[in-house]
Amino acid sequence: FPHRRTGRPLVTLKVASTLDGQVAAADGTSRWITGEEARRDGHLLRSRSDAVMVGAGTVLADDPGLDVRLDGYAGRQPAPVVVAGRRSIPPDRRVLGRGAVVFAPTAAMTGAVVLPGAGGVDLAAAMDHLGSLGIVDVMVEGGPTLAAALLREGLVDRLVVYLAARLGGGVGRPAFEGRFATLGDSVEVEIVDVVRLGADVRVTCERVSR
Template identity: 45%
Template sequence: MARALALAARALGNSWPNPAVGCVIVRDGAVVGEGWTAPGGRPHAETQALDAAGAKASGATAYVSLEPCAHHGLTPPCADAMERAGIARCVIATGDPDPRVAGRGIARLRDAGIAVEVGLMADEASALNEGFFTRIARGRPWLTLKLASSLDGRIALGSGVSRWITGPEARGFVHGLRARHDAVMIGAGTARADDPTLDVREGHQTPRQPVRIVADSTLSLPLTGRLAATARHQPLWLLHGPGVARDRAQVFGDIGVELLGVPTGEGGVLDLVAAMGALGARGLTRVLCEGGGQLAAGLIRSGLVDELILMTSGKVIGGDGIPAVAAMGATDLGAVPRFVPIEHRQLGPDLMSRWRPAT
């Protein structure tokens, strides 16, 4: 099962809207087939492992990180494929909460006479697919907020210069994060100031580059910037408010940008809860937000941050620098959002820390 989970991890960032699944088929103490969810979600892990095993799947045990599907979608049910292949025993880490599955896969396997065991390494399997589970349970993707700041919590000089706050090891780590997320999101101010590409580089490779998302209520993204220029080669989605100029929207559509309209609140600020719901409806399961400060503050204030990753350098910029999180209007210290640490790691001269919301 540990091997199945390791295979499933290879699909993170590439399998959406499907979960990342791994499957290992064992017969007479030897691995005879293995597979993981292909980019775009198909073929499924089980069918790839069965194809690799061939006739050796008959009488074998299948270790699967998530309950096999039991419904007819674009491909036949994996539970049926296991029955046809002659699998004798199926060990499943955890059930699939998708209403189309939700125990039906387990039931179908048992009805076919296959011995089924559920729960081996369940916690690890649930953690691996927390994005998929979040989309099913809450209707939105899992959100990781990444902040790279100086020792005193600044993301740029007062002039806006931010390259580079952290060193190459930290930046390489962030590209690895991008590769394991379905999408990378930033605010319009960051897009205008930094003109980023938001792709996976720095020695990391991925078969499916992440979707680039910009929270841009008025469609202010420069058409001459690198994001717009590469929209036909790597998906670019703009979250915008109502009432944007029709001709402006048409220009973005003509260059391959997907526009997602969401409601706005006071001051024309995007409703981030609705925005995340729109991303979930489009099938995204894991989104990495890389700032800036206004967007970070809004996501934290809205309770949308599932994990916060802080990259801290030893630089000290001072109070005239731009803060990592913009003003949140806090008046009660006891009521401010609170996170608890779950990991600390040194990356070259910088520190990486991971935090989860306090429960």
């Protein structure tokens, strides 16, 4: 229970990709990589989270609501969280209409929580802030830049990967942006669960570490 030890929420990183690790095609299209069963399962994960976090690129490209969309669902909705970095978020984005918590490295964006860090937002401080709000469980849904940054900083507790039964060909956008000079620099995970969801597979890994 990371929240009890550190005051930070438990962080689950969710990724949906092709078998060869692409989250979008070369032309940027990403809907829908996985099938209906996998997408429904992803919404179940959302429903169990206090907050859903994305980066600015995801907000600008997809304008997600970050809400739970399941037939008959009447439970609480997770709080939307955006790591804006140095990119401005237009005021008409849906997450802002839902009162999103926005982290930014400067005060250029009105209402943002300013947490400057190396190259952008101080992600550890962002998790501390969410913990201070009583948020115990955060699900991160992208994009690749934010995912890689959280992995590098050791802030991911659980990784959930939905693997689609298709190949992207290696020319699309990778699930995690960033390169490792040697195999020793790569991120090791422990696979704890594998579940078939229609044509797709969900792989759950615990305690991501360097």
